[in-house]
Amino acid sequence: xxxxxxxxxxxxxxxxxxxxxxxxxxxxxxxxxxxxxxxxxxxxxxxxxxxxxxxxxxxxxxxxxxxxxxxxxxxxxxxxxxxxxxxxxxxxxxxxxxxxxxxxxxxxxxxxxxxxxxxxxxxxxxxxxxxxxxxxxxxxxxxxxxxxxxxxxxxxxxxxxxxxxxxxxxxxxxxxxxxxxxxxxxxxxxxxxxxxxxxxxxxxxxxxxxxxxxxxxxxxxxxxxxxxxxxxxxxxxxxxxxxxxxxxxxxxxxxxxxxxxxxxxxxxxxxxxxxxxxxxxxxxxxxxxxxxxxxxxxxxxxxxxxxxxxxxxxxxxxxxxxxxxxxxxxxxxxxxxxxxxxxxxxxxxxxxxxxxxxxxxxxxxxxxxxxxxxxxxxxxxxxxxxx
Numbered sequence: 001x002x003x004x005x006x007x008x009x010x011x012x013x014x015x016x017x018x019x020x021x022x023x024x025x026x027x028x029x030x031x032x033x034x035x036x037x038x039x040x041x042x043x044x045x046x047x048x049x050x051x052x053x054x055x056x057x058x059x060x061x062x063x064x065x066x067x068x069x070x071x072x073x074x075x076x077x078x079x080x081x082x083x084x085x086x087x088x089x090x091x092x093x094x095x096x097x098x099x100x101x102x103x104x105x106x107x108x109x110x111x112x113x114x115x116x117x118x119x120x121x122x123x124x125x126x127x128x129x130x131x132x133x134x135x136x137x138x139x140x141x142x143x144x145x146x147x148x149x150x151x152x153x154x155x156x157x158x159x160x161x162x163x164x165x166x167x168x169x170x171x172x173x174x175x176x177x178x179x180x181x182x183x184x185x186x187x188x189x190x191x192x193x194x195x196x197x198x199x200x201x202x203x204x205x206x207x208x209x210x211x212x213x214x215x216x217x218x219x220x221x222x223x224x225x226x227x228x229x230x231x232x233x234x235x236x237x238x239x240x241x242x243x244x245x246x247x248x249x250x251x252x253x254x255x256x257x258x259x260x261x262x263x264x265x266x267x268x269x270x271x272x273x274x275x276x277x278x279x280x281x282x283x284x285x286x287x288x289x290x291x292x293x294x295x296x297x298x299x300x301x302x303x304x305x306x307x308x309x310x311x312x313x314x315x316x317x318x319x320x321x322x323x324x325x326x327x328x329x330x331x332x333x334x335x336x337x338x339x340x341x342x343x344x345x346x347x348x349x350x351x352x353x354x355x356x357x358x359x360x361x362x363x364x365x366x367x368x369x370x371x372x373x374x375x376x377x378x379x380x381x382x383x384x385x386x387x
Contacts, residue, residue, distance in 0.1 A: 001371045003118040009083035009091075012111045014053065015070035016043055028064060032073040033057035042067040047085035049077035049092060051109065058109045059097035063089040075111060087127035090134050091119055094369045120371060129375045130368045136387060137361040144350040144357075151343045159296045162336065163326055166192065169201045187332040197324055204328050210321035213287035213294055217261055217317060218277030221246040235275045239264035242275075249274035256285035257295050259303060259320070265313045268298045272344065282320055289333040290325075292340040297325045357387075 018029050018039065025038040032052035046067050052060040053075045063086065070076045077092070079085040100113040122130070161167040168178040172190035192199040195206050209215060218237070224244035225232040232245040239260020256271045261282045270291075277283045287294050298320075306319045327333075367373035 002121045004121045005115060006091075006117040006119050007115045008121075009080055009088050009119070010049070010077040011080060012114055013076050013078075014111070015050075015072050015074045015076055018069060018071045027068050028066070029069045029071060030062060030064065030074055031057075031071050033060050034062050036071070039069050041069060043069050044076050045078065047079060049085065049089045051075040051077060051092070051097065051114065053110075054108050055106055058101055058107045059099075061089065061092045061097065075109065075114065082124050084124065084127040084131050086131040086135055087122075090131065090365060091369055094366050095119070120369065126375060129379070133368065133375070133378050133382065134361055134365060136382065137357050137364075140387065141354050141357050141361075144354050148347045148350050151347055155292075155340055155343045156296060156299075158336070158339065159292065162188075162332075163293060163296075163328065164300070166199075166201055184332075184335055187329060187335065197326075200326050201328065204326055206324055207327045208321060209284065209294055209297070209323050209325065212290040212325070212327070213257075213284045215317050215321045216283050216285075218258070218279050218281040218283050219250060220279045221276045223247060235273075236278055237269060237271070237275055238278045238280050240267060241269060243278070246276050248276070250276045252277070252283060253285045255287075255291045256283060257287070257291065257298060258283050259298055260313075260315065261317075262309065262314050263312060265307060265315055266303045268295060268303075270295050270344070272348070282315065282317055284320065289330065289337045290327070292337055293325050293327075293333070297323060360385075 015030070018037070019041050025040040027039055027042040028035045029037040029039050030050040032055050034050075044064070044067065046065055048064045048068060048070065050062040050064065050068075050070055051074060052058040054073050065086075077088065079088055095117055097109065097114075100109050100116075101107040102110070102113065168180060168185065168188040169190065169192060171178040172185075172188060173192065178185055178188070189202040189204075191202040193202045197206055200206065221236050221244070223232070223246055224236055225246070226244055228235075228245045232247050234246050234249045235242040236244040236246050237258055239262070254272050254274075256277075257268060258271060258277050258281045259268045260266065260280065262280045264280075271277075284294055284298075301323060303315060304313070306315045307313045308316060308319075364373065364378055368375065368378060
């Protein structure tokens with residue numbers, strides 16, 4: 001297959017300083033490593049490719065299907081006549097743009113180095129077909145991600161309504177219907193009473209996390225590998241999430257919740273699979289039906305405000321143990337945990353599908369771009385797979 005300069009297909013240009021209004025807005029603002037905010041203006045059309053220009057993320061590649069603002073930390077790529085923008089995005093993903101870095105101080109990529117790239121010559125029809133195949137997989141991945149986000153918002157909204165705002169109790173106290181099935185509605189009292197933390201539903205109790213769960217620190221893993229392998233297949237969680245892999249899981253009861261103890265503070269994770277929890281994290285387990293409540297209580301607290309570290313951020317197990325929650329009846333806890341588990345199971349199914357789709361996309365991508373895999377063969381494969 002004949003090679004041609006990449007600027008056969010793309011016009012390149014530097015982004016511009018982001019607008020002064022950095023609050024909410026309609027348009028995504030792209031920096032060197034993707035979306036960094038929103039604004040009310042755009043400086044590039046839908047179908048823009050964004051390439052990190054400066055800093056540790058220079059060479060990263062992103063795509064905006066909508067109008068957007070590209071900052072001066074990035075280079076914008078727009079498709080020329082006879083070129084498909086999404087195909088060009090996938091094309092750049094197959095090139096090692098990081099190898100184009102220069103600069104004596106911080107890493108830098110310029111338009112000249114980008115234009116030096118040679119890429120396979122493809123007809124516009126082939127470009128459209130390849131973009132459609134890979135785009136179909138990415139669209140399904142995005143759909144699953146959005147569904148998971150919606151499910152999480154539903155679970156969190158119900159938690160807040162039932163266990164923070166006490167909406168069903170307030171409605172019953174005023175004689176209004178609460179919009180829940182009778183078997184669930186009957187589990188809520190119809191009166192609020194005073195407590196040491198303010199009004200709570202009658203018959204409910206103020207408890208601490210220590211009252212309902214075991215709070216400990218994680219442990220140093222036996223070894224760490226940056227890439228998952230047959231010998232190191234278990235994720236190692238730190239305060240910021242999965243950070244490595246090790247050969248064995250830490251023994252603790254699941255489900256469990258972890259949050260950062262030292263370094264990264266404020267993130268909270270709900271664990272259902274075997275893994276290792278490192279010693280820079282706090283592990284909360286043995287919570288049983290209280291697990292969802294503990295999870296959302298921790299998410300609702302400003303954990304960074306609990307920082308007691310002098311040289312680096314630190315949260316103590318004692319601070320976590322002393323956090324309050326309002327405990328309803330066991331029957332209502334069971335109802336909510338059943339709903340929460342259904343949502344988590346559906347999210348797990350979607351995540352598993354995302355992994356399969358991403359692996360398939362990453363396998364097809366270089367083969368389609370290089371011509372090693374014929375477009376009809378890829379289309380037939382996806383059709384047989386029901387995609």
